[in-house]
Amino acid sequence: MPTPSSSLRHRGLGFKLALFILTSTTIIFAAAGAYNYYCTRQIILKNVRESVRNLAHASVQRMETIFAGVGRIPTFLAFNLDESFPDMDELKEFLRDFLHAVPEVYGTTVAFEPYAFDAQERFFAPYYFKEKNGLGFTMLGGEDYDYFLQDWYLIPRELKKPMWSEPYYDEGGGNILMTTLSIPFYRNAGKAFSGVVTADISLDWLKSLVAKISVYQSGYAFLLSKNGVFVAHPEKRYLMRESIFSLAEAMDSLELRDIGKAMVQGQEGYARLPEAFTGKPAWVYYIPVPSTGWSMGIIMPEKELLADLHILSREILTIALAGFALLFAVIAAISIRITKPLRALAEKTSEIAKGNLDVDLPTATGGDEVGELSRSFHDMRNALKDYIANLTETTKAKERMESELKIAKNIQMSFLPKRFPPFPDIGRFDLHAALEPAREVGGDLYDFFLLDDSHLFFSVGDVSGKGVPAALFMAVSKTLVKGNAEPGMDPADILTKVNTELCVDNEQLLFVTMFCAILDFTTGELVFSNAGHNPPVLMRADGGADFLEVPRGLFLGVMEDSAYRTGRITMRPGEALVVYTDGVTEAMNEAEELYSSERLLALLRTATDKSAVALTGTVMESVITYEGDAPQADDITVLALTYKG
Amino acid sequence: MSVVSPLRPGHLAGLLIALLGLLAAPCPPAAAQELKKAVLIPQWEPQAQFAGYYVALAKGFYRQRGVDMTILRGGPKSPPSRLLAEGRATFGTFFLATALRLRSEGLPLVNICQIVRRSSLLLIARKDGGIREPRDLDGRKVSMWGPEFRLQQETFFRDCGVRVIPRPQGFTVDLFLRGGVDAVSGMLYNEYHTILNTGLDPDELTVFSMDEHGLSFPEDGIYCLEKTWREDPDLCRAVAEASLEGWRWAFANPDKALDIVMSHVNAANLPTNRMHQKWMLARMQDIISPQGVAAAPGSLSRAEYDAVVTAMSRANILADSPPYEAFYADPFK
Numbered sequence: 001m002p003t004p005s006s007s008l009r010h011r012g013l014g015f016k017l018a019l020f021i022l023t024s025t026t027i028i029f030a031a032a033g034a035y036n037y038y039c040t041r042q043i044i045l046k047n048v049r050e051s052v053r054n055l056a057h058a059s060v061q062r063m064e065t066i067f068a069g070v071g072r073i074p075t076f077l078a079f080n081l082d083e084s085f086p087d088m089d090e091l092k093e094f095l096r097d098f099l100h101a102v103p104e105v106y107g108t109t110v111a112f113e114p115y116a117f118d119a120q121e122r123f124f125a126p127y128y129f130k131e132k133n134g135l136g137f138t139m140l141g142g143e144d145y146d147y148f149l150q151d152w153y154l155i156p157r158e159l160k161k162p163m164w165s166e167p168y169y170d171e172g173g174g175n176i177l178m179t180t181l182s183i184p185f186y187r188n189a190g191k192a193f194s195g196v197v198t199a200d201i202s203l204d205w206l207k208s209l210v211a212k213i214s215v216y217q218s219g220y221a222f223l224l225s226k227n228g229v230f231v232a233h234p235e236k237r238y239l240m241r242e243s244i245f246s247l248a249e250a251m252d253s254l255e256l257r258d259i260g261k262a263m264v265q266g267q268e269g270y271a272r273l274p275e276a277f278t279g280k281p282a283w284v285y286y287i288p289v290p291s292t293g294w295s296m297g298i299i300m301p302e303k304e305l306l307a308d309l310h311i312l313s314r315e316i317l318t319i320a321l322a323g324f325a326l327l328f329a330v331i332a333a334i335s336i337r338i339t340k341p342l343r344a345l346a347e348k349t350s351e352i353a354k355g356n357l358d359v360d361l362p363t364a365t366g367g368d369e370v371g372e373l374s375r376s377f378h379d380m381r382n383a384l385k386d387y388i389a390n391l392t393e394t395t396k397a398k399e400r401m402e403s404e405l406k407i408a409k410n411i412q413m414s415f416l417p418k419r420f421p422p423f424p425d426i427g428r429f430d431l432h433a434a435l436e437p438a439r440e441v442g443g444d445l446y447d448f449f450l451l452d453d454s455h456l457f458f459s460v461g462d463v464s465g466k467g468v469p470a471a472l473f474m475a476v477s478k479t480l481v482k483g484n485a486e487p488g489m490d491p492a493d494i495l496t497k498v499n500t501e502l503c504v505d506n507e508q509l510l511f512v513t514m515f516c517a518i519l520d521f522t523t524g525e526l527v528f529s530n531a532g533h534n535p536p537v538l539m540r541a542d543g544g545a546d547f548l549e550v551p552r553g554l555f556l557g558v559m560e561d562s563a564y565r566t567g568r569i570t571m572r573p574g575e576a577l578v579v580y581t582d583g584v585t586e587a588m589n590e591a592e593e594l595y596s597s598e599r600l601l602a603l604l605r606t607a608t609d610k611s612a613v614a615l616t617g618t619v620m621e622s623v624i625t626y627e628g629d630a631p632q633a634d635d636i637t638v639l640a641l642t643y644k645g
Numbered sequence: 646m647s648v649v650s651p652l653r654p655g656h657l658a659g660l661l662i663a664l665l666g667l668l669a670a671p672c673p674p675a676a677a678q679e680l681k682k683a684v685l686i687p688q689w690e691p692q693a694q695f696a697g698y699y700v701a702l703a704k705g706f707y708r709q710r711g712v713d714m715t716i717l718r719g720g721p722k723s724p725p726s727r728l729l730a731e732g733r734a735t736f737g738t739f740f741l742a743t744a745l746r747l748r749s750e751g752l753p754l755v756n757i758c759q760i761v762r763r764s765s766l767l768l769i770a771r772k773d774g775g776i777r778e779p780r781d782l783d784g785r786k787v788s789m790w791g792p793e794f795r796l797q798q799e800t801f802f803r804d805c806g807v808r809v810i811p812r813p814q815g816f817t818v819d820l821f822l823r824g825g826v827d828a829v830s831g832m833l834y835n836e837y838h839t840i841l842n843t844g845l846d847p848d849e850l851t852v853f854s855m856d857e858h859g860l861s862f863p864e865d866g867i868y869c870l871e872k873t874w875r876e877d878p879d880l881c882r883a884v885a886e887a888s889l890e891g892w893r894w895a896f897a898n899p900d901k902a903l904d905i906v907m908s909h910v911n912a913a914n915l916p917t918n919r920m921h922q923k924w925m926l927a928r929m930q931d932i933i934s935p936q937g938v939a940a941a942p943g944s945l946s947r948a949e950y951d952a953v954v955t956a957m958s959r960a961n962i963l964a965d966s967p968p969y970e971a972f973y974a975d976p977f978k
Binding site: 143144145146148149150151154155158159163165166167168169171177226227228229240241242243245246249250257260261264265 | 812814816819824826842843914916919920
């Protein structure tokens, strides 16, 4: 599977360029955009805070005016009741007039302490309230409605001060959701609490009052009682039942609880609401409503506060996207322009790589890097072309030379007797020879021929140097030996003659080592002479093998007056002579160790088949195996003669 | 939000299935004989304090036992004592102390099932009012309910050697919240949570638990008149069994039990909310099946009975007391 980086690596230059530039640009733009959004948002929220603060203050001001209006007449009545109690009719008329005069008030009563108004009556509280058609009237109190324990009565009584009640459902009284303002009154110069004058406000009415405060599109205001209970809220089911704290508990939101605490403690502030409160991000500005001890909150959905910002952000985003598209197009155009000649160049060079040097390279137009590259390729192609032409010439010459060398080798090899067995009708000895040239043309030689009916001449030589000069020198040496060898001659005489002739005009200073011998195969007598050649190995019939002791003599072709001596032995039937060149003993293996004469001796001592063919084969094979992969350094020549008697 | 309308389609469907189930199920007592009519009056407004009875009614536990139960709406206007005396109710719930006082005053009440084993009555004060220990209450205004609901507090004051200025306590804790009294009586399951949900944190409050001060009077129990018990012990047993099953179900399914409670709350237009009722139900579980109490549900032991009688007699608010056997009728015996 290609990894992302590897797949990226295989993308074109244009793609990479576009990717990196667009990514960097996106990061820069996103960072700048986010910062801009954040700052603008802070500024907007700060400005909103100012304007909603003004709205809140104005709204509370209006509400305070209304509450003050609600409280004015009951306060006046309570003040009068401190002086004296009117009769029942007068009281009822006063209450009726109050309800007519102040439309905001839903119901009103004067509730007296037990037996305070009428010594016979424990409960005395005439209550007027608004009905569909005019006013309703009832006397509050009784076993079913112990108003002394109602908050609207009990709390002002205990606290001795006017009080707005928590919202409640006045069952048995007004039978609606309401809140009650209660103003206590006293007798005996303000000492004896005697009852309360009340004014009820319907929560429905309050709700409609608060609903008039509109903020943005879906913002709204709400009122919390001193206990944090909803007195006015667009959600009707919140009224009286839920408090900001019960909502906080239900949402498990400490933030909302903290906002609620600040509100019931009469603080003013601005806070972000937990999202669960309205179901979306929103802000609340809260402010106390002093006359009632309540708190008003104004809720503004964040989305609307930030609507302009969001529109602006969208526009900026659109512009940015268009910009990106343009940028992309520009990058694409540039990269295509840059990479087009490169692509063409790449195609052409792949042609060149295949060996087609005659392709037309695109002409370099610009002076930029691509143009330069194009020109370099042009030069390289021309250089390559010249080089290859040159190489072809050289190769042709070399081939010609090699073929000539091959011919030379053939000629050289043709000098050597190659017919084996050489004398099939003579059974007294067995002779075999092999030559493995190191190069095409070698410097080793061997030869053998019959001098008369009973004498066999044979020789093995090694010309210094290799190649054509050595081969020619070898040919000369061989010819001279053959020319000088005559029946009845001593091998030392032959070598002396050949040496003298070779020394004439030997400007090349080539020389040749040689072992030559004459075998009288009727008697087994072997006479031999040696010109600086390796001593042959004499294998006895009992399996022993030793170097033949040869007379010392300098190699041929160096000194005119070199003297050569003759050695002689008598070969017994079953004995064999192995003559070889230094190509055998100085053969090197891969570790550059010499084959050595000892190894040769050891090899021949273990040889069982003593026929000439087997012996040459054994030695040849052993040396070639020993050399292994090491290059063959010198010609290898082995000649074996087995005397049968 | 937190208030759940009782008429959600899901509920209707549930009700329908329940009704069908009732029709389909073989119902031996109902089939064999006429359902016996009975009326239960709880001692206060509908709330989770009575969840078990509302659940037993809604889930048909009464009906399954051959009782055609009606639960009247309680509240200050319907004291169970009056309704039982007038024969408008067959069963009512009372605190043990209240029942004892009523019996000594001549209402022949018999306890057939003691539901609440523990007292959750507290005295609650504000720490910033300087009240941290019981002796700080000396000379302070403390609001308390009527006589049988103040016995424990008065015993507590006597035990702690403090004299307080008793003030009447209405139906809310607003007098306390407005600073009209220094300490207020309240139930852990009700008033305490109400106070927390006016923005006061637990660490701002000092709470004296009557239970922790060794004044743990068993509270809500189911009562009937002696005559009812004598004439129809089977009915009493059925009501006790069904009520206990109702409580078990309510604790096992608090959310559904709250739905049932809230439907009664909403019908009564009460200034309370689901979170409050949730709290109340959880606290009811603490005192109805307290951990580590092995007493059989519904039972009232002689020791529990004697403790309350002794405390009341010592406080001179109990003229005479019936023997345990006469007062507690164990319908399961």
